Amino acid sequence: MNLAQRLAEIGRISPQGEALVYRDGQMTYADLNERVNRLASGLADLGIRPGDRILLALGNSPQFVISFFAILRCRGVVVPTNPQYTIHEFSAIIGDAAPTAVICAPHNAPVFQQLVQEQKLPLKIIVTRPTAAESTLYSFQELSAAPAREWPDRSAPDEVIEILYTTGNTGGPKGVQLTQENLYSNALAFARTCRYNPSDRALLVAPVFHSAAQTCILLASLVTGATVVIREGWENARRLLQDIEQERITCFFGPPTMYALLIKEPDSALYNLGSWRLAISGGAALAPRIFHAFADKFGFTITEAYGLTETSPVVCINPPDGVKKPGSVGRALPGVEVKIVDYEDRELPAGQVGEIVVRGPNVMKGYLNQEAETRWVMRNGWFHTGDLAYMDHEGYFYIVDRKKNVIIRGGLNIDPREVEEVLYSHPRVFDVAIVGVPDAVMGEEVMAFIMLRDADQPVEVEELRRFCSQRLAEYKIPRYIQFVDDLPRTTSGKLFKREIKRMLENFYEHSELKNTPS
Numbered sequence: 001m002n003l004a005q006r007l008a009e010i011g012r013i014s015p016q017g018e019a020l021v022y023r024d025g026q027m028t029y030a031d032l033n034e035r036v037n038r039l040a041s042g043l044a045d046l047g048i049r050p051g052d053r054i055l056l057a058l059g060n061s062p063q064f065v066i067s068f069f070a071i072l073r074c075r076g077v078v079v080p081t082n083p084q085y086t087i088h089e090f091s092a093i094i095g096d097a098a099p100t101a102v103i104c105a106p107h108n109a110p111v112f113q114q115l116v117q118e119q120k121l122p123l124k125i126i127v128t129r130p131t132a133a134e135s136t137l138y139s140f141q142e143l144s145a146a147p148a149r150e151w152p153d154r155s156a157p158d159e160v161i162e163i164l165y166t167t168g169n170t171g172g173p174k175g176v177q178l179t180q181e182n183l184y185s186n187a188l189a190f191a192r193t194c195r196y197n198p199s200d201r202a203l204l205v206a207p208v209f210h211s212a213a214q215t216c217i218l219l220a221s222l223v224t225g226a227t228v229v230i231r232e233g234w235e236n237a238r239r240l241l242q243d244i245e246q247e248r249i250t251c252f253f254g255p256p257t258m259y260a261l262l263i264k265e266p267d268s269a270l271y272n273l274g275s276w277r278l279a280i281s282g283g284a285a286l287a288p289r290i291f292h293a294f295a296d297k298f299g300f301t302i303t304e305a306y307g308l309t310e311t312s313p314v315v316c317i318n319p320p321d322g323v324k325k326p327g328s329v330g331r332a333l334p335g336v337e338v339k340i341v342d343y344e345d346r347e348l349p350a351g352q353v354g355e356i357v358v359r360g361p362n363v364m365k366g367y368l369n370q371e372a373e374t375r376w377v378m379r380n381g382w383f384h385t386g387d388l389a390y391m392d393h394e395g396y397f398y399i400v401d402r403k404k405n406v407i408i409r410g411g412l413n414i415d416p417r418e419v420e421e422v423l424y425s426h427p428r429v430f431d432v433a434i435v436g437v438p439d440a441v442m443g444e445e446v447m448a449f450i451m452l453r454d455a456d457q458p459v460e461v462e463e464l465r466r467f468c469s470q471r472l473a474e475y476k477i478p479r480y481i482q483f484v485d486d487l488p489r490t491t492s493g494k495l496f497k498r499e500i501k502r503m504l505e506n507f508y509e510h511s512e513l514k515n516t517p518s
Contacts, residue, residue, distance in 0.1 A: 002180040003161075003187070003219065004072040005153050008033055010225045017198060019222065021229040021247065022062050029225065032066070035144060039070035040151060042143030046101070046124060050075035053097050053163065057083045057090070057104040057112075060208050060232050063128045063140060065218065067103050071161075073151045076100075078162045079175075080209035087111045088471035093165055094121065096175055096369055101126055101138075109137060157181040163368055164211055166309040167406055167413040175368030176309045185361040186312035187219035189333050194251070194278055194303070194320050200226035201275070202251040203243055205234050205258075206411065211313040212282050216253045216305070226251075234258065237265035241273065248275040255283040255411025256290055257442050259302060263293045273298065278320060280305060282313075283411030284443045285399060288326035304329055306399065308385055310377070311336075312362040315385075316397050328396040329389075336360035340391055345380050353390045353400055357382035407436035407444050414446060414476050422471045428452055428459045431487045435500060437480065448478040449503060451487050458483075482507055 001009075010017070011033030020027040027035075048054065054071050056078060058064040064080075071078045079097050081090065083105060090111060094102075101124035102112050112125050128140045155161070158179050165173040196202075202221045206213035221228045229247045234240070234254075240262065243249060259281060262268065279294070282305045295301045303320045306329030307313030315338060318330035332338040339347050340354040348354045363383045366374035377384050388401040407414040416434035423432040431451040436444035452459065461481045468477045488499035 002072075002153065002155065002157075002184050003223070004036075004069055004151070006184070006223050007036065007069055008151075010222070014198065014225050017225055018227045020062050020065060021201075021227060027062060032069075034148060035066050036069040036073055037148035037151065038146050039066055039140075039144045040073040041149050042146035043070060043076065043101075044074050044149075045146055046126075046138065046143065048074055048076055048100060051077065052100040053077040053079050055079040055081060055094065055097065055099040055102040056209065057081050057085070057102060057108050058128070058209070059083050059105075060204055060230050061128075062230065063103070064208055065228075065230075066144070067140075075155055075159075075161075077160055080162070080164060080214075082207065082209055082473055083108055084473045084475075086469070086471050086473065087114060089473060091115055091119070092172060093175075094123070096165075096173070097163055100124065103128070103140065105129070113137075155180055158365065160365055164309050167415040167418070172418070173415075174370060174373065177365040177368055178312055179365050181361050182312045182364060183215070183219065184223070185335065186314055186333075187215050187223050189335050189362075190216055190314050190317070191220035191224045193317060193333060194220070194280070196220050196224040196226055196251070198225035200224070200250045201229055201248055202226055202253075203229050203231065203240075203247065203249045205231045205240065205252070206254055206283075207233070210283075210412070211309045212307065212411070213253055215313060216280055216282070217251070221251075237261045238267065241265065241268055241271040244273055244276050245271045250275050251278040251280070252276065253280040253282065255443070256281055256286045257284075257410040259286070259290050259294055260441055263290065263297055268297065276300075278303060282307060284408040286326075291324075291326040306330070306397070310364045310383060310385075311358055311360075312364070314362070315356075315358050318396075325392075325396050328392075328398050330397065331395045332397075333362075336362055338397065339382075340389060340397075341382075345382075348390075350391050350393045353388055356385045356387045356389045356397065356399075358385060359383065407434075407446055409436075409439075409444050409446065409475055410442045412475055419446065419448070419468070419472065419476055419478065422468055423448060423450065423464065426459075426464065426467050428454070428457060429464075433487050433500065434478070435504065437504065445479045446476065447480040447482070447504075447507075449482050449484050449487060449500070451484055455485070480507075 011029045015030035017029045019029045019032040054076050103126045109127050116123050126138045160177045162178045163175045202217045204217045208214050279302045281302050286304045301324050303318050305317040307315045314333050316329045318324040337359040342354050359382050389397050389399045391397050419434045420432050423429050430453040433449040435447050437447045439445040
């Protein structure tokens with residue numbers, strides 16, 4: 001069994017079951033399965049063949065879901081991306097993944113047309129809602145009108161069906177290759193652990209092009225015949241509470257940022273939230289104060305989980321119906337092996353800090369076009385997460401630090417090197433250091449320490465932000481920019497962390513960050 005087969009099976013078992021709710025409309029499992037089959041047929045008629053990669057530049061929408069499963073059904077490979085990316089970011093992913101086609105919204109079509117023209121790419125551009133007749137564009141609606149055909153599944157469990165790009169420490173995004181077994185096994189194990197069933201209604205607010213929302217809400221719901229209520233994104237705490245009440249939501253996933261804002265909402269008592277049974281947190285550490293404050297306000301506890309894109313993503317989860325330990329990411333998900341090792345990969349006893357390593361059916365096949373990096377992280381048969389943690393005597397894991405140099409803002413990973421390289425290309429910037437600073441709402445914010453080439457030729461902060469916006473998605477742009485006379489580096493060129501910490505402390509004393517809890 002795999003995801004595409006399971007969707008077809010539920011379409012037969014429960015054809016009138018409500019699969020998707022979006023705005024004022026709804027789609028049954030029979031409708032969804034039919035639309036998936038038609039688009040798969042249209043893609044095949046367009047020339048898509050097994051193994052072809054199709055980039056999705058779509059946000060939370062029925063078109064994303066239909067496209068995702070249609071690509072799987074005709075044995076293509078899904079490459080989801082953030083539709084807010086700039087042409088620079090899209091170009092890097094397209095250069096690595098070499099997709100055959102892209103499915104996007106109309107406002108993104110000019111970006112891909114420009115890339116096709118400038119780089120002579122053989123990229124078919126499929127637009128969800130074409131605004132004008134264009135010989136270079138294909139219509140999602142017209143492709144979806146193709147006669148549905150039977151799709152016998154001949155794929156193998158280890159066949160790659162998705163490539164998700166993740167922040168890395170190698171100077172660019174890394175394409176994580178996930179297989180049929182990776183995605184199906186993780187979605188099913190997570191759904192069973194959280195007791196998903198056909199009567200559940202899960203709210204999709206977090207971005208579905210990221211692995212956490214994709215597995216924990218979309219896929220976990222669809223493999224169990226539950227309903228997915230789709231929202232295009234986060235608006236505010238009040239709108240979220242309205243959705244939970246009006247749509248009788250039972251399951252919700254979000255980063256700690258969202259729960260912090262829910263706690264602060266003064267009118268939460270006005271909403272009937274009796275349907276809500278599962279609040280899942282992931283993407284960043286959940287502070288114990290948020291855990292306790294949420295329980296006090298809403299009458300049940302947040303279920304914190306831990307995972308990585310490379311693990312499809314769930315590795316650990318606090319028992320939804322058992323003992324949850326604040327500050328812990330819980331125990332290993334059923335079927336997944338987790339242990340703590342030292343620098344020589346020797347397993348450490350409970351209580352000792354080391355690196356988390358993972359083995360199981362959820363672990364990726366490898367990084368696209370990066371064999372050496374794949375061998376390194378998969379050494380000795382275990383995936384090395386780069387996260388430091390310890391395990392207690394009851395098998396609960398506690399994350400204490402990240403070895404990887406990653407900033408997590410509102411559950412989204414940001415590679416400091418990517419931001420640094422953009423700022424380095426500014427003609428007036430000589431040196432730059434990007435760091436994450438604590439933020440009470442987002443968890444972390446991006447801060448830039450910048451050394452100019454000529455102190456007598458200053459540059460406005462907003463000019464630097466505008467410069468970044470040409471090559472970086474909005475969430476990666478530094479919120480704080482501090483100009484400095486020098487950046488402390490070691491003889492090997494690495495930032496001297498002790499001095500950066502001192503610079504940060506000095507900045508806290510003279511900025512809005514001084515009241516930000518650490």
